[in-house]
Amino acid sequence: DAKTTQPTSMDCAEGRAANLPCNHSTISGNEYVYWYRQIHSQGPQYIIHGLKNNETNEMASLIITEDRKSSTLILPHATLRDTAVYYCIVRGSGGSNYKLTFGKGTLLTVNP
Amino acid sequence: DVKVTQSSRYLVKRTGEKVFLECVQDMDHENMFWYRQDPGLGLRLIYFSYDVKMKEKGDIPEGYSVSREKKERFSLILESASTNQTSMYLCASSLQTQRGAKTQYFGPGTRLLVL
Numbered sequence: 506d507a508k509t510t511q512p513t514s515m516d517c518a519e520g521r522a523a524n525l526p527c528n529h530s531t532i533s534g535n536e537y538v539y540w541y542r543q544i545h546s547q548g549p550q551y552i553i554h555g556l557k558n559n560e561t562n563e564m565a566s567l568i569i570t571e572d573r574k575s576s577t578l579i580l581p582h583a584t585l586r587d588t589a590v591y592y593c594i595v596r597g598s599g600g601s602n603y604k605l606t607f608g609k610g611t612l613l614t615v616n617p
Numbered sequence: 618d619v620k621v622t623q624s625s626r627y628l629v630k631r632t633g634e635k636v637f638l639e640c641v642q643d644m645d646h647e648n649m650f651w652y653r654q655d656p657g658l659g660l661r662l663i664y665f666s667y668d669v670k671m672k673e674k675g676d677i678p679e680g681y682s683v684s685r686e687k688k689e690r691f692s693l694i695l696e697s698a699s700t701n702q703t704s705m706y707l708c709a710s711s712l713q714t715q716r717g718a719k720t721q722y723f724g725p726g727t728r729l730l731v732l
Contacts, residue, residue: 548723
């Protein structure tokens with residue numbers, strides 16, 4: 506699976522959009538970009554994933570650049586409960602894709 | 618909504634005890650996984666199962682065994698608990714299609730302390 510690079514930490518004001526970047530310059534054509542988050546002492550929570558098109562769901566939007574070498578997770582109106590570590594993962598769709606490899610992620614702190 | 622539940626949030630055991638961690642999912646997923654998560658080491662796969670009674674070793678299976686007698690339930694067994702098995706244990710499940718394994722959904726985790 507391709508390696509990802511994320512900032513160690515970010516801050517965001519409550520009610521503002523949080524934009525979390527991820528670089529995955531070695532991504533290959535059949536690899537998806539997944540985002541999970543983990544609130545302290547809880548299990549990881551799936552947020553969203555995409556292949557090449559932008560995606561949106563009730564939690565977030567995922568913007569993937571045209572060359573697919575980077576992506577941005579957008580939380581449109583961050584709340585205090587969105588404070589968590591956010592993980593960007595690149596993962597294939599077949600073969601040995603069964604395990605997830607989490608990097609260090611980005612600690613997002615939403616401030617009142 | 619996918620629901621993955623784990624039998625305990627916190628567990629304290631003594632060295633040498635046999636420990637059972639249970640995981641149940643309600644979405645009829647074929648695949649189930651056990652990971653452990655430790656500071657600085659990230660998520661590491663212990664075992665996974667792709668069908669009832671089927672299992673495969675992950676990256677760190679030593680000291681663990683698993684059981685999957687029913688599709689919805691996947692158990693992790695620590696045969697003789699040791700202090701280096703103190704960790705956060707995470708269960709996950711995913712659908713399996715012809716195009717590969719799909720999104721993994723995690724349970725809340727079990728924080729195990731072995732004294």
